[in-house]
Amino acid sequence: MPLVSSKPVLEEALRRHFAVGAFNANNMEQVQAIVEVAQEERAPVILQVSQGAIRYAGMEFAAGLVKIAASLVSVPVVLHLDHGTDFEQNVLCLRAGFTSLMYDGSKRPFEENVATTRRVADIAHIVGIPVEAELGQVLRVTDKVTQDDVIAAMTDPDQAEEFVRRTTCDSLAVACGSVHAMTAREATLDIDRLKAIRARVSIPLVLHGSSGVKHESILEAIENGIAKVNVATALNQALIAGIRRAVAELPDETDPRKIIGVGRDEVKEAVREKIRLFGSAGTIDSTGGFTSPKKQFRSADLGEIE
Numbered sequence: 001m002p003l004v005s006s007k008p009v010l011e012e013a014l015r016r017h018f019a020v021g022a023f024n025a026n027n028m029e030q031v032q033a034i035v036e037v038a039q040e041e042r043a044p045v046i047l048q049v050s051q052g053a054i055r056y057a058g059m060e061f062a063a064g065l066v067k068i069a070a071s072l073v074s075v076p077v078v079l080h081l082d083h084g085t086d087f088e089q090n091v092l093c094l095r096a097g098f099t100s101l102m103y104d105g106s107k108r109p110f111e112e113n114v115a116t117t118r119r120v121a122d123i124a125h126i127v128g129i130p131v132e133a134e135l136g137q138v139l140r141v142t143d144k145v146t147q148d149d150v151i152a153a154m155t156d157p158d159q160a161e162e163f164v165r166r167t168t169c170d171s172l173a174v175a176c177g178s179v180h181a182m183t184a185r186e187a188t189l190d191i192d193r194l195k196a197i198r199a200r201v202s203i204p205l206v207l208h209g210s211s212g213v214k215h216e217s218i219l220e221a222i223e224n225g226i227a228k229v230n231v232a233t234a235l236n237q238a239l240i241a242g243i244r245r246a247v248a249e250l251p252d253e254t255d256p257r258k259i260i261g262v263g264r265d266e267v268k269e270a271v272r273e274k275i276r277l278f279g280s281a282g283t284i285d286s287t288g289g290f291t292s293p294k295k296q297f298r299s300a301d302l303g304e305i306e
């Protein structure tokens with residue numbers, strides 16, 4: 001299928017209380033693993049190009065990988081910019097064929113964040129492309145953050161209402177207890193805060209830093225308005241684990257495909273676990289449209305949850 005916009009996909013997810021997995025497109029193997037599993041699980045999927053991927057692979061190359069991968073499957077695939085740094089980068093992504101943008105002005109003063117997000121939204125909406133914005137800050141582990149820092153950076157529900165109204169953004173990344181790049185699932189989200197935001201904001205909400213959040217907390221968040229869950233660290237860990245194992249088992253192997261291929265298989269299983277957890281498995285029929293809600297199922301290790 002050609003790439004699709006994130007807007008109808010996230011709105012359907014919000015209506016039906018599942019979340020679309022947004023996985024980082026860093027290299028060919030990860031892109032293949034993500035799209036193959038989306039196809040096998042009949043789930044819509046978002047492939048996002050991070051700032052690190054732009055530095056590593058280049059925006060055009062990363063976008064090209066995702067477009068080719070999407071053309072080979074019959075489930076909706078979105079090409080999204082993750083943490084867009086400024087107006088100019090968003091315009092470049094529009095030109096490169098992205099079907100979903102993000103401007104992250106969360107580190108800027110509120111008024112500046114509002115103004116730039118609005119500017120990005122105005123130009124993107126002309127060509128029918130939705131924009132994710134961020135209010136409050138999802139910090140990174142590498143910042144040596146304390147729990148007090150995480151709480152202080154959380155999204156203010158009243159401000160969120162004003163922000164969405166003034167920016168016309170299509171989805172909102174909220175800070176409610178997750179931290180980027182956590183390698184263990186230890187964080188619990190502030191669900192009451194999420195409910196308060198949800199009461200004031202009707203657009204789909206986005207969870208960043210999900211790799212460090214307990215599964216139960218993610219499910220509660222999805223019940224309360226999170227329609228897109230970003231996953232990066234868990235997939236990187238899977239790729240490296242597979243590569244390490246292959247190198248240990250095949251110390252004399254000189255064909256990199258035999259090594260990296262094991263990593264790719266490992267990424268597939270990590271993606272499958274997330275897609276099933278988020279409830280997006282089985283939501284897409286054989287024609288690429290949404291199934292009726294009854295066909296949905298969730299991860300077996302958490303029991304059947306409807």
Ligand SMILES: [Zn+2]
Nearest residue numbers: 180208209230
């Ligand atoms: Zn993020």
